[in-house]
């Protein structure tokens with residue numbers, strides 16, 4: 001943890017010259033804990049944003065069997081996405097809680113990247129902690145690492161070539177090497193941020209759409225606005241705006 005007397009590191013403004021974004025995260029609700037207000041800003045600028053959930057978060061509610069939790073959480077995610085202007089939400093259906101980093105995970109994510117052909121891929125923090133001693137979760141770490149690799153895989157026609165032959169139900173895909181950067185929200189090593197002052201309310205409403213999940217956690221006094229505002233104010237101070245969402249930026253080109 002940094003000392004309170006230390007001046008926090010300034011954050012740079014994110015590049016906003018792109019048009020298509022694909023968000024790939026482990027669970028429904030992940031994006032709403034740090035990225036939704038930024039997404040609302042971007043859809044408001046006319047950018048295209050699609051969500052892809054690797055699992056349906058079916059193991060996330062202790063009192064609910066996964067068969068009951070799955071449709072509930074998928075519906076909450078679809079509703080939550082709509083609040084911030086996102087109409088495309090995909091669920092890959094991998095098992096919640098037991099994701100493994102590896103070729104199998106890279107393969108399914110590369111396929112999604114090849115279909116959506118994004119300029120920017122957004123994922124969640126995949127560092128060991130959230131800063132301090134709060135440990136990150138295994139699925140988040142596996143997905144973030146696989147996203148970085150899958151973005152490169154997607155551009156190589158000799159990696160997962162079966163996706164390019166037209167034998168799959170998705171039809172013939174082409175390699176896609178057009179991803180400029182991968183952004184990880186919530187990273188303790190954030191370098192950049194975006195001003196979310198005007199889109200902050202939409203971000204709060206987006207998190208509030210996960211009502212069954214939040215109630216299921218037993219956080220009786222959880223206040224979505226208060227929670228998100230604390231984080232957004234701290235980042236805003238580092239960016240020079242009232243509120244902001246921080247991201248760690250991974251350039252995907254060469255020579256950077």
Ligand SMILES: [Zn+2]
Pocket residue numbers: 026027029030137140
């Ligand atoms: Zn999660």
